[in-house]
Amino acid sequence: MGKSFLFAVWAGGGAVPPALSIVRALRERGHDVRVLADASLHGEVAAAGAEPIAWTTAPQGDTSDPAKDVIKDFEARTPLGEFARLRDRIVCGPAADYARDTLAELRARPADVLVAEYVLLGALTAGAAAGVPVASLVTTLYPLPAPGAPPFGPGFAPATGPFGRLRDRLATGLMTKPWAKGLPALNAARTANGLPPVASVFDAFGGADRCLVLSPRALDYPGRRFPANVRHVGPRLDDPAWAGEREPxxxxxxxxxxxxxxxxxxxxxxxxxxxxxxxxxTLPVRALLTTGPAVDPATIRAPGNVLVTATAPHTEVLRHAAVTITHAGHGTTVKSLAAGVPLVCIPQGRDQGEVARHVEHTGAGVTVGRRSSPRAIARAVARVLDDPSYLREARRMATEIAAETATDEAVTELESLATRTSTAPTP
Incomplete structure (x- = not known):
């Protein structure tokens, strides 16, 4: 018998397709799935086979339109400014609004499991208040502090020796301090819903019954140790619905x-x-440049060997590609590695510097700065194409990812949580 799942997502760009991939898989297995989402995502939700439900008091955004973007992190001048916008406009600031909308839906139509993106602490608060099993989705590398790895954000290489471990301890302390400004709003949402306050935002992040990391374990550092509720369930490799399905x-x-x-x-x-x-x-290559929904391809000047288009299914393109040049967004990165394609990473912000560092650590690509000249970019591309070690390591990663995705562990974990609901005693 099918179970009932309520998902909570926001217009977070590349974080949306992995979540909706799980939605689609659950629907194909006969489960009932509803998705609380920004109105701009309702078409994608419906394409995944689920029922879209609009937020009523929580923020509504559209990342394809700069004027409608909730965070507008592209206006920030520093990485700390980018972080503060995410904290104040999604994670903590509107936590009470996300909690109110999520709890209203759970009361109107109960669900066996609530599944929310890990940054929607308000939605996770509602799940705890409603007493339903809760799963959080991490659609990038696991970003919270964990022993055996440097803190997430600065792009540090793994520590070696006592000075490296000291660096990590000091940096972790510095990285956690800015979260304190979001704690009052988060605790206000918790106490309003009958939950005790937490001592830190990280306690709330760790409160889900399951934390499902939609990233290859092979891409993270091998010595890292994770909390007991964390499960690496492998990446989702589906292309988003807006990318189209026809042969590119x-x-x-x-x-x-x-x-x-x-x-x-x-x-x-x-x-x-x-x-x-x-x-x-300047190179003896041909290129397909996809701008995505946020940039008009007609505004991009390109030489004759570069074909510019708004969208294309990357999974199909990667079957033919020799190299990917990317901002190191998690989705494009893992699809490239799953196809055995090495990368040139040009991080633009957010989690991208961290993803790029992990790619370098695997040996499957190189990183250049976001303001690099065309000449520097050309040198990096030529280096990756000419040195067979990058292709070799990308193919090694493809083998690892294939093993991790041989079964759908995300669906298995969620079905297990739903079964726990059905066997629990009636309160």
Whole structure:
């Protein structure tokens, strides 16, 4: 008999397709799935086979339109400014609003399991208040402090020796302090729903029954140790519905193919895209440059060997690609690695510097700065194409990811939580 799942997502760009991939898989197994989501996502939710439900008091955004983006992190001048916008506009600031909307839906139509993106602490608060099993989704590398690895954010290499471990302890302390400003709003949401306050925001992050990390364990550092509720369930490799399903048009010729993709949401990426296109114009390659929904492809100047298009199913393109040039968004990165394609990473912000560092650690790619010149970008691309070690390590990662995704562990974990609901005694 099918179970009932309520998902809670927000217009978070690349975080949306992995969550909706799980929604689609649950629907295919006969479960009832509803999704609380921004109105801008309702078409994608319906395409995944689920019922979309609008937030009523929580923030509503559209990352394809800079004017409607809730966070507007592209306006921040520093990484700390980017973080503060996420904390104050999604994670903690509107926690009471997310909790109110989620709890109202759970009371109107109970669910066996609540599944929420890990940053929606308000939605997770509602699940705890309603007494239903809760799963949080991490759609990138596990970002919370854990022994055996440097803190998430600065892009540090793994520590070696006592000085490296001291660096990690000090940096972890510095990285956790800014969260304190969000604690009053979060605890106000908790106490309003009958829950005790927490001593830190990290206690709330760790409160879910299951934390499902939709990232390859092989991409994280091998010595890292995780809390007991964390499960690495492998990446979701489906393309988003808006990317289309037809066979993509590829540039003519038989030169090595480069896939270029910087972000599905707006990050002021038009000029970086043009610098990449200019760099590829100096190399004996052909390239497919996808701008995504946030950039008009007609505004990108590109040489003749670079075909510019708004969208294309990356999974299909990667079957033919020799290299991916990307902002190191988690989705594009893991799809490339799953296809055995090495990367040139050009992080633009958010979690991308951290993802790029992990790619370098695997040996499957290189990183260049976001303001790098076309010449520097061209050198990096040539290096990855000419050195067979990058292809070898990318193929090794593809083998690891194939093993991790051989079964759908995310669905298995969620069905297990739902079964726990049905066997629990009636209160």
């Amino acid at each position: 048009e590829l540039p003519a010729g038989d030169a090595p193919l480069a896939l270029v993709s910087l972000s599905t949401s707006f990050m002021n990426q038009r000029r970086p895209l043009e610098r990449i296109a200019e760099a590829l114009g």
